[in-house]
Amino acid sequence: MAISGIFSALVIGLIIGALGRLIVPGKQRIPIWLTILIGIVAALIGTFAANALGVGDTRGIDWIELIIQIALAAGGVSLAARMYVRRHL
Template sequence: MGILSWIVFGLIAGALAKWIMPGKDPGGFLVTMGIGIAGAFVGGFVGTLLGFGGISGFNLGSMVLAVLGAIGLLALYRQMKK
């Protein structure tokens, strides 16, 4: 996947993570979307380390890994900003 695909994929993952974990986030919508992009990278990396495979394109398995990574980073971000 190219860099533009990663960005779009991360934006979708961030939006889904925000939908799954609603609430007031410090930093607003743009920070949440940035966390989604970073979560796509983290989810793919951790998934590869654990043997689930990485993010290989726009498919369901890759989206699940990206959303889980975004949820993890969003939860961590909320804890750090409290």
């Protein structure tokens, strides 16, 4: 993966975290910085997973890669919300 790919994954990660949080039902009591961090990690892992599956390098918008990233972010937000609430009660 080139530097431009990593940079774009980080920028997209900011958006991915917000979309992942919107997908998870209910109110998540986690800070915004944690949501952004989850989005960045989900974007990077999703990019590597899409490339491993052979669907990450297409022309135009990689819809399958975006779906993988958003699903990972939603799972990460859900997990973090459960863990963060238990820890900060």
